[in-house]
Amino acid sequence: MMGKDGKLVPILTVLAVILGIWYVSVVWLNAPFEYDQAKRNNIELSFGEMVTNSMSQKRPVLPAAHQVFEEIWNTTVLKNITSKRSLIYHAWITLSVTLLGFLMGSILGILLSVGIVYNRAMEKSVMPWVITSQTIPILAIAPMIIVVLNAIGFSGLLPKAFISTYLSFFPVVVGMVKGLRSPETSHLDLMRTYYSSNTQLFWKLRWPSSMPYLFTSLKVAVAASLVGAIVAELPTGAVAGLGARMLAGSYYGQTIQIWSALFVAAIVAAGLVIIVGIVHNIVLKRMGQLEEQNARGAQA
């Protein structure tokens, strides 16, 4: 099973190179602190000692990989999930915001794309705003959105989920506008010869044609949604969530905590993208397209 596609060796090689660069950087970035300490205490520091010490600092400029993974292990497996110091607890907070925002963003994105495809006025009026919306730095408007929503009585998950929505609807709109317009001319002509209604045209042709575009967009959207959820936690003084963990870590110089939150966020993002990919494959299979892809892949 392993290395069936010959992928394992390259992946491990890349991983080894990354770890190598990481550890060299650790020594290089943390060395000044060690020499400084030694000088202050009038101790002669050998290179070997410096290297060992640089990998076990309490607040390193760059923590070593094993420190980060030890921290992750301690704050996930060894901590009670309900504990405020459990990364699983924080990850769940962020994940729930991500999922809610992703859901709202996907629905909003699909609705907007249908409007844009079917309505010329909407195409002219909405599309420029959709694009403009993404040129505004999310960090700048996130606090305002949260504050305004809090003032009108929205608090908790929802304001943060709106930030996720803000980031995740965009790839869905762009992808689905393209997807809903993807049917071939002959397929559109065919539906016309049947005198099909607009609703039939949508559900029997445009919607199924757009599936590959939808799932490609959803993969981008779900990752963007997670970024949105983390960003939403930063300016609001949130006490829970991966973003809050990173922020708290940066206040107290807990670089190991920041990096471990970062890694967990990356793992969550990868997991979400993989789940969307699995759903995509299930849909493809139902549409009889998975084998087609495989057959084409085998020919190529």
Next chain:
Amino acid sequence: MSDKLASATVISAKKLSLVFQTADAPVHALSEVDLEIKKGEFVSFIGPSGCGKTTFLRAIADLEQPTSGELLVNGVTPSEAREARAYGYVFQHASLFPWRTIENNIALPLEIMGYSKAEQKQRIDRTLEMVDLQDFAKKYPWQLSGGMQQRASIARSLAFDADLLLMDEPFGALDEIVRDHLNQQLLELWARTEKTICFVTHSISEAVYLSTKIVVMSPRPGRVIDIIHSTLPKQRSLDIRESDEFRDIAQRVREGLRAGQSYDG
């Protein structure tokens, strides 16, 4: 043969013109075309690219709008005929939906036209049998050869009750052997269903072999050069292509095409 139905006019075009407005210059796709097609006829349209044969077919199907002149399908306008689902259209490429199995592709027009599930099933079975694809009902289009895909698309156009079949170079992309076979099958289908068929083609022998009437067209502007009534019997085997009669008709088609070319000079 002598009853009134046999002579009913299915398509009638009078001084039909169609101009496409393009960026640089208007293109005269059809210029004053006069044509009458009777019920049960098999009419081929032949001519070089740009002679308007496909445009004429698309105008009948209400996929293009004539600029001037009169065009009636079953005595009504093309758009009313389309609304009444008066014709089945077979495209150059099978145009099957790749995410539907063959039977579900045939079900597509039936779903749109609101046939009951039981009726759909019965019609799918009947048309699959007509094109000899019973064993491929559950297959997806990509699992079939090009010729089989085109047969499935013909089955789809036969599934609902349209008496008129519009075929736009349906076998153009297939190899000669498959094409011969499908031509034979199509003649059998035509005899069995008594439909009126309009058939666009590039191939002289295909046109002569299939048709009761051959419309020779020429380009720029697209117009009718010659209309040939075939003297071949309705029952034809592929051997008929060796006969003198066949050769004479083919020769007349060829002359018509050449005459059309000379206008370009």
